[in-house]
Amino acid sequence: MTTVTRISESAGGDPLSTLAAAMGSDNFSQVLMDRLGHWVLSQHFSLMRMDQPLPSMLMAGSCYHDRNLVWRCWRDYSHFGYQNHDPILTSVQRAGLRANRFYIGRACARDIRFRPYRQGIYENTGIEEKLSGLHRIDGGATVLFNLYRHGSEGSFSDRELSAFEALCPALMKILQGHLALREARDVLGGDDREKLRARFPELTGQELNVCVLIAQGMTYAGVAATLGIKESTVKTLRNRAFARMGINFRNQIHGFLR
Known part of the structure:
Protein backbone atom coordinates (compact mmCIF):
# COMPACT_ATOMS: atom_id res chain seq x y z
CA MET A 1 0.00 0.00 0.00
CA THR A 2 1.28 3.44 -0.90
CA THR A 3 1.63 5.79 2.06
CA VAL A 4 2.50 9.47 2.07
CA THR A 5 3.09 11.67 5.11
CA ARG A 6 3.96 15.34 5.42
CA ILE A 7 6.49 16.94 7.72
CA SER A 8 7.17 20.63 8.25
CA GLU A 9 10.25 22.42 7.04
CA SER A 10 11.43 22.84 10.61
CA ALA A 11 11.57 19.10 11.31
CA GLY A 12 15.09 18.12 12.29
CA GLY A 13 17.33 15.13 12.72
CA ASP A 14 20.98 14.30 12.95
CA PRO A 15 23.08 17.02 11.29
CA LEU A 16 25.01 14.38 9.33
CA SER A 17 28.26 16.25 9.84
CA THR A 18 30.34 13.67 7.99
CA LEU A 19 28.09 13.92 4.95
CA ALA A 20 28.03 17.70 5.12
CA ALA A 21 31.83 17.77 5.15
CA ALA A 22 31.85 15.69 1.95
CA MET A 23 29.67 18.12 0.01
CA GLY A 24 31.18 18.99 -3.33
CA SER A 25 33.63 16.07 -3.26
CA ASP A 26 33.96 13.37 -5.90
CA ASN A 27 33.18 10.61 -3.38
CA PHE A 28 30.01 12.23 -2.04
CA SER A 29 27.73 9.47 -3.36
CA GLN A 30 29.72 6.77 -1.56
CA VAL A 31 29.81 8.77 1.66
CA LEU A 32 26.05 9.25 1.34
CA MET A 33 25.44 5.51 1.02
CA ASP A 34 27.75 4.72 3.93
CA ARG A 35 26.41 7.43 6.23
CA LEU A 36 22.77 6.82 5.43
CA GLY A 37 23.27 3.14 6.21
CA HIS A 38 23.44 4.03 9.91
CA TRP A 39 19.73 4.83 9.74
CA VAL A 40 18.23 3.29 6.60
CA LEU A 41 19.67 0.37 4.64
CA SER A 42 19.39 0.65 0.87
CA GLN A 43 21.27 -0.62 -2.16
CA HIS A 44 20.54 2.36 -4.41
CA PHE A 45 19.55 6.01 -4.29
CA SER A 46 18.50 8.56 -6.88
CA LEU A 47 17.80 12.28 -6.81
CA MET A 48 15.39 13.50 -9.49
CA ARG A 49 14.00 16.86 -10.45
CA MET A 50 10.48 16.37 -11.71
CA ASP A 51 10.28 19.04 -14.38
CA GLN A 52 7.66 18.95 -17.10
CA PRO A 53 7.46 17.43 -19.60
CA LEU A 54 10.54 15.37 -18.69
CA PRO A 55 12.20 14.73 -15.33
CA SER A 56 15.96 14.97 -14.93
CA MET A 57 18.37 12.85 -12.91
CA LEU A 58 20.48 15.05 -10.65
CA MET A 59 22.57 12.26 -9.15
CA ALA A 60 22.43 8.57 -8.30
CA GLY A 61 24.51 5.95 -6.56
CA SER A 62 24.60 2.26 -5.73
CA CYS A 63 26.47 -0.26 -3.60
CA TYR A 64 24.79 -3.14 -5.44
CA HIS A 65 26.86 -5.65 -7.40
CA ASP A 66 25.25 -4.26 -10.56
CA ARG A 67 26.21 -0.59 -10.23
CA ASP A 76 13.24 3.53 -18.82
CA TYR A 77 11.55 5.70 -16.16
CA SER A 78 12.24 8.90 -18.11
CA HIS A 79 11.88 7.48 -21.62
CA PHE A 80 8.47 5.86 -21.06
CA GLY A 81 7.03 8.58 -18.82
CA TYR A 82 6.69 6.33 -15.79
CA GLN A 83 6.62 9.38 -13.51
CA ASN A 84 2.99 9.74 -14.56
CA HIS A 85 2.30 6.34 -12.98
CA ASP A 86 4.45 6.68 -9.86
CA PRO A 87 1.97 6.24 -6.96
CA ILE A 88 4.03 8.34 -4.53
CA LEU A 89 4.39 11.26 -6.89
CA THR A 90 0.83 11.19 -8.17
CA SER A 91 -0.62 10.89 -4.64
CA VAL A 92 1.22 13.98 -3.47
CA GLN A 93 0.40 15.94 -6.62
CA ARG A 94 -3.30 15.17 -6.22
CA ALA A 95 -3.20 16.36 -2.62
CA GLY A 96 -1.27 19.49 -3.59
CA LEU A 97 2.42 19.77 -2.78
CA ARG A 98 2.97 22.98 -0.80
CA ALA A 99 6.18 24.95 -0.87
CA ASN A 100 8.51 24.62 2.12
CA ARG A 101 7.09 21.25 3.09
CA PHE A 102 8.72 17.86 2.98
CA TYR A 103 6.73 14.75 2.15
CA ILE A 104 7.65 11.14 2.78
CA GLY A 105 6.26 8.39 0.55
CA ARG A 106 6.59 4.62 0.56
CA ALA A 107 5.45 2.26 -2.17
CA CYS A 108 5.76 -1.46 -2.88
CA ALA A 109 5.97 -3.09 -6.29
CA ARG A 110 2.43 -4.39 -5.92
CA ASP A 111 1.18 -0.78 -5.59
CA ILE A 112 2.16 -0.04 -9.19
CA ARG A 113 -1.02 -0.45 -11.21
CA PHE A 114 0.55 0.37 -14.55
CA ARG A 115 1.96 -2.99 -15.54
CA PRO A 116 4.81 -1.85 -17.86
CA TYR A 117 6.16 0.35 -15.06
CA ARG A 118 5.76 -2.33 -12.39
CA GLN A 119 7.37 -4.98 -14.56
CA GLY A 120 10.17 -2.89 -16.08
CA ILE A 121 11.40 -1.08 -12.95
CA TYR A 122 10.46 -3.51 -10.18
CA GLU A 123 9.72 -7.08 -11.19
CA ASN A 124 12.56 -7.37 -13.72
CA THR A 125 15.12 -6.02 -11.24
CA GLY A 126 14.01 -7.59 -7.97
CA ILE A 127 13.35 -4.17 -6.42
CA GLU A 128 10.43 -4.49 -4.05
CA GLU A 129 10.12 -1.16 -2.23
CA LYS A 130 10.83 2.53 -2.73
CA LEU A 131 11.11 5.13 0.02
CA SER A 132 10.95 8.74 -1.18
CA GLY A 133 11.40 12.22 0.19
CA LEU A 134 9.78 15.03 -1.80
CA HIS A 135 10.43 18.75 -1.59
CA ARG A 136 9.05 21.58 -3.69
CA ILE A 137 11.80 24.07 -4.46
CA ASP A 138 11.78 27.63 -5.78
CA GLY A 139 10.16 27.85 -9.19
CA GLY A 140 7.67 25.10 -8.46
CA ALA A 141 9.76 22.07 -9.41
CA THR A 142 9.62 18.98 -7.22
CA VAL A 143 12.81 17.26 -6.08
CA LEU A 144 12.43 13.57 -5.35
CA PHE A 145 15.02 11.62 -3.33
CA ASN A 146 14.53 7.84 -3.58
CA LEU A 147 15.90 4.83 -1.73
CA TYR A 148 15.31 1.34 -3.12
CA ARG A 149 15.05 -2.03 -1.40
CA HIS A 150 15.28 -5.45 -3.06
CA GLY A 151 12.87 -8.17 -2.02
CA SER A 152 15.69 -10.24 -0.56
CA GLU A 153 16.44 -7.43 1.92
CA GLY A 154 12.98 -7.31 3.45
CA SER A 155 10.79 -4.24 3.98
CA PHE A 156 11.79 -0.91 5.44
CA SER A 157 11.23 -1.17 9.18
CA ASP A 158 9.24 1.29 11.29
CA ARG A 159 12.51 2.42 12.85
CA GLU A 160 13.99 3.14 9.42
CA LEU A 161 10.89 5.01 8.31
CA SER A 162 10.96 7.18 11.44
CA ALA A 163 14.66 7.88 10.99
CA PHE A 164 14.23 8.82 7.33
CA GLU A 165 11.36 11.16 8.19
CA ALA A 166 13.48 12.89 10.83
CA LEU A 167 16.51 13.16 8.56
CA CYS A 168 14.75 14.23 5.39
CA PRO A 169 14.84 18.04 5.78
CA ALA A 170 18.55 18.10 6.67
CA LEU A 171 19.35 15.48 4.06
CA MET A 172 17.61 17.34 1.24
CA LYS A 173 19.43 20.56 2.12
CA ILE A 174 22.77 18.73 2.11
CA LEU A 175 21.99 17.21 -1.30
CA GLN A 176 21.09 20.61 -2.71
CA GLY A 177 24.25 22.05 -1.17
CA HIS A 178 26.36 19.34 -2.76
CA LEU A 179 24.92 20.05 -6.20
CA ALA A 180 25.49 23.78 -5.72
CA LEU A 181 29.09 23.15 -4.75
CA ARG A 182 29.68 20.94 -7.76
CA GLU A 183 28.21 23.58 -10.03
CA ALA A 184 30.26 26.25 -8.33
CA ARG A 185 33.39 24.14 -8.71
CA ASP A 186 32.83 24.02 -12.46
CA VAL A 187 32.56 27.80 -12.49
CA LEU A 188 35.34 28.46 -10.02
CA GLY A 189 38.19 27.61 -12.30
CA GLY A 190 39.53 24.11 -11.88
CA ASP A 191 43.18 25.15 -12.15
CA ASP A 192 43.14 27.35 -9.06
CA ARG A 193 41.24 24.76 -7.07
CA GLU A 194 43.60 21.97 -8.07
CA LYS A 195 46.65 24.08 -7.30
CA LEU A 196 45.40 24.63 -3.77
CA ARG A 197 44.41 20.98 -3.40
CA ALA A 198 47.90 19.84 -4.49
CA ARG A 199 49.61 22.27 -2.09
CA PHE A 200 47.23 21.63 0.82
CA PRO A 201 45.62 18.17 0.46
CA GLU A 202 44.20 18.46 3.97
CA LEU A 203 41.74 21.16 2.86
CA THR A 204 38.16 19.97 2.54
CA GLY A 205 36.11 20.56 -0.59
CA GLN A 206 34.18 23.36 1.10
CA GLU A 207 37.36 25.03 2.34
CA LEU A 208 38.83 24.92 -1.17
CA ASN A 209 35.74 26.53 -2.67
CA VAL A 210 35.71 29.31 -0.07
CA CYS A 211 39.41 30.06 -0.61
CA VAL A 212 39.12 30.23 -4.39
CA LEU A 213 36.06 32.47 -4.28
CA ILE A 214 37.47 34.93 -1.77
CA ALA A 215 40.73 34.99 -3.77
CA GLN A 216 38.59 36.09 -6.72
CA GLY A 217 37.50 39.10 -4.65
CA MET A 218 34.07 37.93 -3.54
CA THR A 219 32.64 39.23 -0.29
CA TYR A 220 31.72 36.72 2.39
CA ALA A 221 28.06 37.37 1.61
CA GLY A 222 28.73 36.64 -2.06
CA VAL A 223 30.55 33.42 -1.24
CA ALA A 224 27.65 32.36 0.98
CA ALA A 225 25.13 33.03 -1.80
CA THR A 226 27.24 31.19 -4.38
CA LEU A 227 27.73 28.11 -2.23
CA GLY A 228 24.29 28.11 -0.64
CA ILE A 229 25.57 28.31 2.95
CA LYS A 230 25.45 30.85 5.77
CA GLU A 231 27.89 33.74 5.92
CA SER A 232 28.95 32.58 9.38
CA THR A 233 29.78 29.18 7.88
CA VAL A 234 31.90 30.86 5.21
CA LYS A 235 33.93 32.60 7.91
CA THR A 236 34.33 29.36 9.87
CA LEU A 237 35.56 27.56 6.75
CA ARG A 238 37.90 30.47 5.98
CA ASN A 239 39.39 30.36 9.45
CA ARG A 240 39.93 26.60 9.27
CA ALA A 241 41.49 26.85 5.81
CA PHE A 242 43.78 29.73 6.77
CA ALA A 243 44.95 27.80 9.84
CA ARG A 244 45.80 24.78 7.68
CA MET A 245 47.58 27.01 5.15
CA GLY A 246 49.44 29.05 7.77
CA ILE A 247 48.18 32.42 6.50
CA ASN A 248 46.21 35.32 7.95
CA PHE A 249 44.97 37.37 4.99
CA ARG A 250 43.03 36.57 1.84
CA ASN A 251 45.60 38.15 -0.50
CA GLN A 252 48.15 35.58 0.67
CA ILE A 253 46.18 32.92 -1.24
CA HIS A 254 47.37 34.44 -4.53
CA GLY A 255 50.92 33.38 -3.71
CA PHE A 256 49.83 29.75 -3.95
CA LEU A 257 48.04 30.25 -7.26
CA ARG A 258 50.96 31.57 -9.32
Missing part, protein backbone atom coordinates in the same frame (compact mmCIF):
# COMPACT_ATOMS: atom_id res chain seq x y z
CA ASN A 68 24.45 0.37 -13.48
CA LEU A 69 21.06 -0.95 -12.45
CA VAL A 70 19.79 2.36 -11.13
CA TRP A 71 20.81 4.14 -14.35
CA ARG A 72 19.08 1.56 -16.56
CA CYS A 73 15.94 1.98 -14.49
CA TRP A 74 16.21 5.74 -14.86
CA ARG A 75 16.53 5.42 -18.64
Whole structure:
Protein backbone atom coordinates (compact mmCIF):
# COMPACT_ATOMS: atom_id res chain seq x y z
CA MET A 1 0.00 0.00 0.00
CA THR A 2 1.28 3.44 -0.90
CA THR A 3 1.63 5.79 2.06
CA VAL A 4 2.50 9.47 2.07
CA THR A 5 3.09 11.67 5.11
CA ARG A 6 3.96 15.34 5.42
CA ILE A 7 6.49 16.94 7.72
CA SER A 8 7.17 20.63 8.25
CA GLU A 9 10.25 22.42 7.04
CA SER A 10 11.43 22.84 10.61
CA ALA A 11 11.57 19.10 11.31
CA GLY A 12 15.09 18.12 12.29
CA GLY A 13 17.33 15.13 12.72
CA ASP A 14 20.98 14.30 12.95
CA PRO A 15 23.08 17.02 11.29
CA LEU A 16 25.01 14.38 9.33
CA SER A 17 28.26 16.25 9.84
CA THR A 18 30.34 13.67 7.99
CA LEU A 19 28.09 13.92 4.95
CA ALA A 20 28.03 17.70 5.12
CA ALA A 21 31.83 17.77 5.15
CA ALA A 22 31.85 15.69 1.95
CA MET A 23 29.67 18.12 0.01
CA GLY A 24 31.18 18.99 -3.33
CA SER A 25 33.63 16.07 -3.26
CA ASP A 26 33.96 13.37 -5.90
CA ASN A 27 33.18 10.61 -3.38
CA PHE A 28 30.01 12.23 -2.04
CA SER A 29 27.73 9.47 -3.36
CA GLN A 30 29.72 6.77 -1.56
CA VAL A 31 29.81 8.77 1.66
CA LEU A 32 26.05 9.25 1.34
CA MET A 33 25.44 5.51 1.02
CA ASP A 34 27.75 4.72 3.93
CA ARG A 35 26.41 7.43 6.23
CA LEU A 36 22.77 6.82 5.43
CA GLY A 37 23.27 3.14 6.21
CA HIS A 38 23.44 4.03 9.91
CA TRP A 39 19.73 4.83 9.74
CA VAL A 40 18.23 3.29 6.60
CA LEU A 41 19.67 0.37 4.64
CA SER A 42 19.39 0.65 0.87
CA GLN A 43 21.27 -0.62 -2.16
CA HIS A 44 20.54 2.36 -4.41
CA PHE A 45 19.55 6.01 -4.29
CA SER A 46 18.50 8.56 -6.88
CA LEU A 47 17.80 12.28 -6.81
CA MET A 48 15.39 13.50 -9.49
CA ARG A 49 14.00 16.86 -10.45
CA MET A 50 10.48 16.37 -11.71
CA ASP A 51 10.28 19.04 -14.38
CA GLN A 52 7.66 18.95 -17.10
CA PRO A 53 7.46 17.43 -19.60
CA LEU A 54 10.54 15.37 -18.69
CA PRO A 55 12.20 14.73 -15.33
CA SER A 56 15.96 14.97 -14.93
CA MET A 57 18.37 12.85 -12.91
CA LEU A 58 20.48 15.05 -10.65
CA MET A 59 22.57 12.26 -9.15
CA ALA A 60 22.43 8.57 -8.30
CA GLY A 61 24.51 5.95 -6.56
CA SER A 62 24.60 2.26 -5.73
CA CYS A 63 26.47 -0.26 -3.60
CA TYR A 64 24.79 -3.14 -5.44
CA HIS A 65 26.86 -5.65 -7.40
CA ASP A 66 25.25 -4.26 -10.56
CA ARG A 67 26.21 -0.59 -10.23
CA ASN A 68 24.45 0.37 -13.48
CA LEU A 69 21.06 -0.95 -12.45
CA VAL A 70 19.79 2.36 -11.13
CA TRP A 71 20.81 4.14 -14.35
CA ARG A 72 19.08 1.56 -16.56
CA CYS A 73 15.94 1.98 -14.49
CA TRP A 74 16.21 5.74 -14.86
CA ARG A 75 16.53 5.42 -18.64
CA ASP A 76 13.24 3.53 -18.82
CA TYR A 77 11.55 5.70 -16.16
CA SER A 78 12.24 8.90 -18.11
CA HIS A 79 11.88 7.48 -21.62
CA PHE A 80 8.47 5.86 -21.06
CA GLY A 81 7.03 8.58 -18.82
CA TYR A 82 6.69 6.33 -15.79
CA GLN A 83 6.62 9.38 -13.51
CA ASN A 84 2.99 9.74 -14.56
CA HIS A 85 2.30 6.34 -12.98
CA ASP A 86 4.45 6.68 -9.86
CA PRO A 87 1.97 6.24 -6.96
CA ILE A 88 4.03 8.34 -4.53
CA LEU A 89 4.39 11.26 -6.89
CA THR A 90 0.83 11.19 -8.17
CA SER A 91 -0.62 10.89 -4.64
CA VAL A 92 1.22 13.98 -3.47
CA GLN A 93 0.40 15.94 -6.62
CA ARG A 94 -3.30 15.17 -6.22
CA ALA A 95 -3.20 16.36 -2.62
CA GLY A 96 -1.27 19.49 -3.59
CA LEU A 97 2.42 19.77 -2.78
CA ARG A 98 2.97 22.98 -0.80
CA ALA A 99 6.18 24.95 -0.87
CA ASN A 100 8.51 24.62 2.12
CA ARG A 101 7.09 21.25 3.09
CA PHE A 102 8.72 17.86 2.98
CA TYR A 103 6.73 14.75 2.15
CA ILE A 104 7.65 11.14 2.78
CA GLY A 105 6.26 8.39 0.55
CA ARG A 106 6.59 4.62 0.56
CA ALA A 107 5.45 2.26 -2.17
CA CYS A 108 5.76 -1.46 -2.88
CA ALA A 109 5.97 -3.09 -6.29
CA ARG A 110 2.43 -4.39 -5.92
CA ASP A 111 1.18 -0.78 -5.59
CA ILE A 112 2.16 -0.04 -9.19
CA ARG A 113 -1.02 -0.45 -11.21
CA PHE A 114 0.55 0.37 -14.55
CA ARG A 115 1.96 -2.99 -15.54
CA PRO A 116 4.81 -1.85 -17.86
CA TYR A 117 6.16 0.35 -15.06
CA ARG A 118 5.76 -2.33 -12.39
CA GLN A 119 7.37 -4.98 -14.56
CA GLY A 120 10.17 -2.89 -16.08
CA ILE A 121 11.40 -1.08 -12.95
CA TYR A 122 10.46 -3.51 -10.18
CA GLU A 123 9.72 -7.08 -11.19
CA ASN A 124 12.56 -7.37 -13.72
CA THR A 125 15.12 -6.02 -11.24
CA GLY A 126 14.01 -7.59 -7.97
CA ILE A 127 13.35 -4.17 -6.42
CA GLU A 128 10.43 -4.49 -4.05
CA GLU A 129 10.12 -1.16 -2.23
CA LYS A 130 10.83 2.53 -2.73
CA LEU A 131 11.11 5.13 0.02
CA SER A 132 10.95 8.74 -1.18
CA GLY A 133 11.40 12.22 0.19
CA LEU A 134 9.78 15.03 -1.80
CA HIS A 135 10.43 18.75 -1.59
CA ARG A 136 9.05 21.58 -3.69
CA ILE A 137 11.80 24.07 -4.46
CA ASP A 138 11.78 27.63 -5.78
CA GLY A 139 10.16 27.85 -9.19
CA GLY A 140 7.67 25.10 -8.46
CA ALA A 141 9.76 22.07 -9.41
CA THR A 142 9.62 18.98 -7.22
CA VAL A 143 12.81 17.26 -6.08
CA LEU A 144 12.43 13.57 -5.35
CA PHE A 145 15.02 11.62 -3.33
CA ASN A 146 14.53 7.84 -3.58
CA LEU A 147 15.90 4.83 -1.73
CA TYR A 148 15.31 1.34 -3.12
CA ARG A 149 15.05 -2.03 -1.40
CA HIS A 150 15.28 -5.45 -3.06
CA GLY A 151 12.87 -8.17 -2.02
CA SER A 152 15.69 -10.24 -0.56
CA GLU A 153 16.44 -7.43 1.92
CA GLY A 154 12.98 -7.31 3.45
CA SER A 155 10.79 -4.24 3.98
CA PHE A 156 11.79 -0.91 5.44
CA SER A 157 11.23 -1.17 9.18
CA ASP A 158 9.24 1.29 11.29
CA ARG A 159 12.51 2.42 12.85
CA GLU A 160 13.99 3.14 9.42
CA LEU A 161 10.89 5.01 8.31
CA SER A 162 10.96 7.18 11.44
CA ALA A 163 14.66 7.88 10.99
CA PHE A 164 14.23 8.82 7.33
CA GLU A 165 11.36 11.16 8.19
CA ALA A 166 13.48 12.89 10.83
CA LEU A 167 16.51 13.16 8.56
CA CYS A 168 14.75 14.23 5.39
CA PRO A 169 14.84 18.04 5.78
CA ALA A 170 18.55 18.10 6.67
CA LEU A 171 19.35 15.48 4.06
CA MET A 172 17.61 17.34 1.24
CA LYS A 173 19.43 20.56 2.12
CA ILE A 174 22.77 18.73 2.11
CA LEU A 175 21.99 17.21 -1.30
CA GLN A 176 21.09 20.61 -2.71
CA GLY A 177 24.25 22.05 -1.17
CA HIS A 178 26.36 19.34 -2.76
CA LEU A 179 24.92 20.05 -6.20
CA ALA A 180 25.49 23.78 -5.72
CA LEU A 181 29.09 23.15 -4.75
CA ARG A 182 29.68 20.94 -7.76
CA GLU A 183 28.21 23.58 -10.03
CA ALA A 184 30.26 26.25 -8.33
CA ARG A 185 33.39 24.14 -8.71
CA ASP A 186 32.83 24.02 -12.46
CA VAL A 187 32.56 27.80 -12.49
CA LEU A 188 35.34 28.46 -10.02
CA GLY A 189 38.19 27.61 -12.30
CA GLY A 190 39.53 24.11 -11.88
CA ASP A 191 43.18 25.15 -12.15
CA ASP A 192 43.14 27.35 -9.06
CA ARG A 193 41.24 24.76 -7.07
CA GLU A 194 43.60 21.97 -8.07
CA LYS A 195 46.65 24.08 -7.30
CA LEU A 196 45.40 24.63 -3.77
CA ARG A 197 44.41 20.98 -3.40
CA ALA A 198 47.90 19.84 -4.49
CA ARG A 199 49.61 22.27 -2.09
CA PHE A 200 47.23 21.63 0.82
CA PRO A 201 45.62 18.17 0.46
CA GLU A 202 44.20 18.46 3.97
CA LEU A 203 41.74 21.16 2.86
CA THR A 204 38.16 19.97 2.54
CA GLY A 205 36.11 20.56 -0.59
CA GLN A 206 34.18 23.36 1.10
CA GLU A 207 37.36 25.03 2.34
CA LEU A 208 38.83 24.92 -1.17
CA ASN A 209 35.74 26.53 -2.67
CA VAL A 210 35.71 29.31 -0.07
CA CYS A 211 39.41 30.06 -0.61
CA VAL A 212 39.12 30.23 -4.39
CA LEU A 213 36.06 32.47 -4.28
CA ILE A 214 37.47 34.93 -1.77
CA ALA A 215 40.73 34.99 -3.77
CA GLN A 216 38.59 36.09 -6.72
CA GLY A 217 37.50 39.10 -4.65
CA MET A 218 34.07 37.93 -3.54
CA THR A 219 32.64 39.23 -0.29
CA TYR A 220 31.72 36.72 2.39
CA ALA A 221 28.06 37.37 1.61
CA GLY A 222 28.73 36.64 -2.06
CA VAL A 223 30.55 33.42 -1.24
CA ALA A 224 27.65 32.36 0.98
CA ALA A 225 25.13 33.03 -1.80
CA THR A 226 27.24 31.19 -4.38
CA LEU A 227 27.73 28.11 -2.23
CA GLY A 228 24.29 28.11 -0.64
CA ILE A 229 25.57 28.31 2.95
CA LYS A 230 25.45 30.85 5.77
CA GLU A 231 27.89 33.74 5.92
CA SER A 232 28.95 32.58 9.38
CA THR A 233 29.78 29.18 7.88
CA VAL A 234 31.90 30.86 5.21
CA LYS A 235 33.93 32.60 7.91
CA THR A 236 34.33 29.36 9.87
CA LEU A 237 35.56 27.56 6.75
CA ARG A 238 37.90 30.47 5.98
CA ASN A 239 39.39 30.36 9.45
CA ARG A 240 39.93 26.60 9.27
CA ALA A 241 41.49 26.85 5.81
CA PHE A 242 43.78 29.73 6.77
CA ALA A 243 44.95 27.80 9.84
CA ARG A 244 45.80 24.78 7.68
CA MET A 245 47.58 27.01 5.15
CA GLY A 246 49.44 29.05 7.77
CA ILE A 247 48.18 32.42 6.50
CA ASN A 248 46.21 35.32 7.95
CA PHE A 249 44.97 37.37 4.99
CA ARG A 250 43.03 36.57 1.84
CA ASN A 251 45.60 38.15 -0.50
CA GLN A 252 48.15 35.58 0.67
CA ILE A 253 46.18 32.92 -1.24
CA HIS A 254 47.37 34.44 -4.53
CA GLY A 255 50.92 33.38 -3.71
CA PHE A 256 49.83 29.75 -3.95
CA LEU A 257 48.04 30.25 -7.26
CA ARG A 258 50.96 31.57 -9.32
